Amino acid sequence: MAATSPVIMRVMASSISTAKRAGGIIRDVLKKGDLGIVDKGKNDPQTEADRSAQRCIIASLANKFPTVKIIGEEGGSDLNVCDDWLVNELDEGFLQQSCPTEWKDVKPEDFVIWVDPLDGTAEYTQGHVEHVTVLIGIAVKDAAVGGIIHQPFYKQPDGEMGRTIWGLKGLGTGGFTAVPAPAGQFIITTTRSHSNALHQQALNAFASTEVLKVGGAGFKVLQLLEGKAHAYVFATPGCKKWDTCAPEAVLEAQGGCLTNINGEHYAYNADVEHVNRQGVLASLGQNHAALVEKIPAEVRAAVGAK
Numbered sequence: 025m026a027a028t029s030p031v032i033m034r035v036m037a038s039s040i041s042t043a044k045r046a047g048g049i050i051r052d053v054l055k056k057g058d059l060g061i062v063d064k065g066k067n068d069p070q071t072e073a074d075r076s077a078q079r080c081i082i083a084s085l086a087n088k089f090p091t092v093k094i095i096g097e098e099g100g101s102d103l104n105v106c107d108d109w110l111v112n113e114l115d116e117g118f119l120q121q122s123c124p125t126e127w128k129d130v131k132p133e134d135f136v137i138w139v140d141p142l143d144g145t146a147e148y149t150q151g152h153v154e155h156v157t158v159l160i161g162i163a164v165k166d167a168a169v170g171g172i173i174h175q176p177f178y179k180q181p182d183g184e185m186g187r188t189i190w191g192l193k194g195l196g197t198g199g200f201t202a203v204p205a206p207a208g209q210f211i212i213t214t215t216r217s218h219s220n221a222l223h224q225q226a227l228n229a230f231a232s233t234e235v236l237k238v239g240g241a242g243f244k245v246l247q248l249l250e251g252k253a254h255a256y257v258f259a260t261p262g263c264k265k266w267d268t269c270a271p272e273a274v275l276e277a278q279g280g281c282l283t284n285i286n287g288e289h290y291a292y293n294a295d296v297e298h299v300n301r302q303g304v305l306a307s308l309g310q311n312h313a314a315l316v317e318k319i320p321a322e323v324r325a326a327v328g329a330k
C-alpha cells in the first residue's frame with residue numbers, strides 16, 4: 025500500500041509520524057529543564073526544543089523525500105541525527121484513505137514542506153505548554169494544501185500525551201472533533217506576545233464579546249476548529265509562512281478560510297518572502313469577506329506598506 029500511494033499521501037503520513045516524534049523531543053527537553061534559550065530578535069526566542077525538533081523533522085523528511093524542498097523556521101540544521109530521531113514510519117491509518125484526484129500526480133518538485141518545529145516558543149518558555157504545537161505544512165506550487173498540527177502537551181482521556189490533527193484539501197480533516205463556535209457571540213483569538221497599537225486598533229473595530237490571547241498560529245487555528253473562537257486576527261507583520269501553511273491547510277480542509285488582512289491568500293512556493301507582511305485573518309463558519317471589511321482601511325494601508 026505505502027509504496028504505491030501517491031507522493032502527497034506518503035508525505036502526509038510521514039509528517040504525521042514525524043510530528044509525533046518531534047512532540048516527544050519537545051516534552052523531553054522541558055522535562056530535563058535546560059531550555060538553552062537564544063534570542064533570535066525582539067520577542068523571538070529559540071530553545072533547544074526548537075532546534076532538536078527541527079533536526080528530527082527535516083532529517084526524517086529529507087531522508088524519505090530527498091527531492092522535496094523543505095524550509096524550516098530554524099534555518100539550516102545538522103541533519104546527521106541519531107537513529108532514534110530518524111522517523112521511518114508512515115502513519116498507516118492515514119494511508120488507508122484515498123488520495124483526492126487533484127493531488128494524485130503531483131511531482132516531488134512541485135511540493136514545498138514548511139516546518140515550524142515548535143510554534144508558541146515564547147509560551148513554551150513561560151510554562152503555557154498547552155499553546156505549543158508542531159506544524160508541518162505541505163504546499164503544492166503556491167497553495168497550502170496539507171497540514172499537520174501536533175499538540176505535544178494535550179492529555180488524551182487515557183492519559184497518553186499528545187494529539188495529532190491533520191487536514192488535506194479535497195479529503196478532509198482528522199484527529200479532532202469539529203465544534204461550531206457559539207451563536208450570538210463573537211470571540212476573537214489573537215496574540216499574547218506580539219501585539220502593538222495598530223493591531224489593537226484592528227481588534228477594537230470588531231464588536232467582539234471576548235478576546236482570547238494565546239500563543240502560536242497553530243493553537244489559534246485549533247481554537248477556531250473546536251469552536252472556542254470565531255476569528256483569528258493578527259493585524260501586524262511578524263508571523264511567517266511556516267506559521268500559517270499547516271494551519272491554513274487544515275482550516276480550509278474543514279471549510280474555513282485563512283488569508284492576510286485584505287482577504288488574500290499567501291503564496292507558499294519556495295521563493296516567497298518568509299514574513300507574512302500583511303498579517304493574518306482566519307475564520308470558520310463566518311462571512312470572511314465581511315470580516316475583512318471590518319478592519320479599518322488605515323490599518324490595512326499601514327500593514328500592507330513595505
Ligand SMILES: Nc1ncnc2c1ncn2[C@@H]1O[C@H](COP(=O)(O)O)[C@@H](OP(=O)(O)O)[C@H]1O
Nearest residue numbers: 068142143144145215217218239240241262263
Ligand atoms: N513580531 C514578531 N517577531 C517574531 N516572531 C513573531 C512576531 N509576531 C509573530 N511571530 C511568530 O508567529 C508565531 C505566532 O505568534 P503569536 O503567538 O504572537 O501569535 C510565533 O511563532 P514561533 O513561536 O514558532 O516563533 C511567533 O514567534
Ligand SMILES: [Mg+2]
Nearest residue numbers: 068069097145
Ligand atoms: Mg520562533
Ligand SMILES: [Mg+2]
Nearest residue numbers: 140143144267
Ligand atoms: Mg511559529
Ligand SMILES: [Mg+2]
Nearest residue numbers: 097140142143
Ligand atoms: Mg517556531
